[in-house]
Amino acid sequence: MTAKNQRLTLAALAVVAVIAAGLLALSALKDQAAYFYSPSDLAKAGDMAGRPIRLGGMVARGSVARAADGVTTRFVVTDNVRTVGVSFRGVLPDLFREGSGVVAEGELSRTGLFVASNILAKHDERYMPPQVAGAMHETKTLK
Template sequence: MKAKHQRLILALLALGGVAGAGVLGASALRDEAAYFRTPEEIEAGKAVVGEPMRLGGMVAANSIKRQSDGITIVFVATDGKASIPVQFTGIVPDLFAENSGMVADGRMRADGTFVADKILAKHDEKYMPPQMEGMDKAVAKAAAKT
């Protein structure tokens, strides 16, 4: 085998690897990527019950209610336009609070409650997730109206 041929084979192998990776990646992305939804989108019927999803919103004021088992909470996530009840069993992150942004991983239940497996709060008060830009203001406006 000539060195030139060997180079060609190596290049083809590399190309094949990249193409294979592309196909593998694309199919896995189609199966595994979770959509990010706002309460408004869910109310508009964009969420499929039982499908993994990410919900972003503000925790509505005075909405956090603890269940009697001591480890389950129910609260309302809002984007100023719509509200979705959220149920979560576990210890909420350090920066989770009412009137503050949060992102929950989980799925919609048929009764319209979002069941979260994991809750992320924004990491510091200077930072706002890009997906929730403008939400602070919208909520403040909504609060001012009522």
């Protein structure tokens, strides 16, 4: 085997190894990836109950209700077309408030209530997470 053939064989093996490593990484992350959905996207997606997802939009004004236990909060996320009720048990970020952008990580229950395990709030009054702005722009509801 000539030196040229050895280099080509090694290069081909390296490419195959990189592709195999990429496929293994993707298959390992397949079940743990949390995709972003606006309320409208969630309605179009069909049965998403029990799957880890991210829900993004604006916290609807007048929708935040704190339970008597002091830890559970319920609110509504909207993209100005559709709404989804959210329940979160834990400490909310300091910047969380009605009318602000929010991304909630969690699962959709069979009843249609989104049970959040983590809440991400906006940075300031003009900031909106890029995914939320893009999703709201796609539904032509960004004001």
